[in-house]
Amino acid sequence: MLKVVTENLTKLEEEVHGKLSKIVLSNQKIKIIEAAEICGVSPSKVSKLVRKLGFDTFKQYKLYFSGQQINFEKPNKSNEIERLIRFLESFDDQIISDFVTIFERYNKIILFGLGPSFISAEYFAYKLATVSNKNVTVTQSEDFAERLTDESTLLIVFSVTGKFTSFDNLFNKAKENGSSVMLLLEEYVNTSDSMADYIFHLSKYNQDNSLQPFEKTRTIFFIFIEEIIAKLSELDKTRDI
Numbered sequence: 001m002l003k004v005v006t007e008n009l010t011k012l013e014e015e016v017h018g019k020l021s022k023i024v025l026s027n028q029k030i031k032i033i034e035a036a037e038i039c040g041v042s043p044s045k046v047s048k049l050v051r052k053l054g055f056d057t058f059k060q061y062k063l064y065f066s067g068q069q070i071n072f073e074k075p076n077k078s079n080e081i082e083r084l085i086r087f088l089e090s091f092d093d094q095i096i097s098d099f100v101t102i103f104e105r106y107n108k109i110i111l112f113g114l115g116p117s118f119i120s121a122e123y124f125a126y127k128l129a130t131v132s133n134k135n136v137t138v139t140q141s142e143d144f145a146e147r148l149t150d151e152s153t154l155l156i157v158f159s160v161t162g163k164f165t166s167f168d169n170l171f172n173k174a175k176e177n178g179s180s181v182m183l184l185l186e187e188y189v190n191t192s193d194s195m196a197d198y199i200f201h202l203s204k205y206n207q208d209n210s211l212q213p214f215e216k217t218r219t220i221f222f223i224f225i226e227e228i229i230a231k232l233s234e235l236d237k238t239r240d241i
Contacts, residue, residue: 004199021065032058083205106154111138113158115214120221131232142170151178160186171195
């Protein structure tokens with residue numbers, strides 16, 4: 001899993017990240033020691049920043065912010081069961097807590113998806129109604145989603161790869177209306193140029209590249225949804241005590 005969230009950075013970390021992300025665009029071979037010197041901080045400070053942003057190594061950070069693909073370990077078999085086993089074996093439930101923390105900040109939730117991703121979003125909305133009193137809307141219409149967004153809204157976009165269509169116009173309009181945007185991706189794909197405030201990559205094990213987005217399974221979405229519902233249910237019980 002890889003999640004890229006910048007909101008918890010300190011002012012210094014934001015400044016270093018701003019410099020680093022530009023440096024790696026022009027010098028993809030730069031070493032962490034050189035990068036630290038240019039930014040006026042220690043290598044350990046850069047290393048801590050990289051991990052705080054969600055990357056395992058400085059190399060991953062460089063690849064991501066230079067617009068390249070990070071090559072995670074791939075399953076030995078191009079088999080959906082094998083992929084899911086590997087996903088479950090490496091599952092880190094911190095991502096559930098992080099999602100719920102963000103979710104709890106907003107009064108209005110808009111779930112957006114296309115094709116099978118819309119069906120996943122519909123299922124999520126149905127389950128949320130059992131554990132949350134938030135105003136939850138699910139749609140596959142950009143115009144409708146845009147009209148509903150405001151300062152109290154979190155727009156959550158479901159997509160397997162984020163490549164089927166561009167969400168730039170939707171994100172622009174939502175942010176103009178004061179809404180925050182989350183991009184929920186099942187697979188890993190480089191999203192360094194995304195305007196989303198929160199980006200969650202649920203799995204580093206991708207499905208067969210020969211499959212079209214509408215042909216790919218949404219199994220990991222549903223696993224993620226059930227874990228979110230379980231976490232929200234726990235919180236709901238705690239509030240009643």
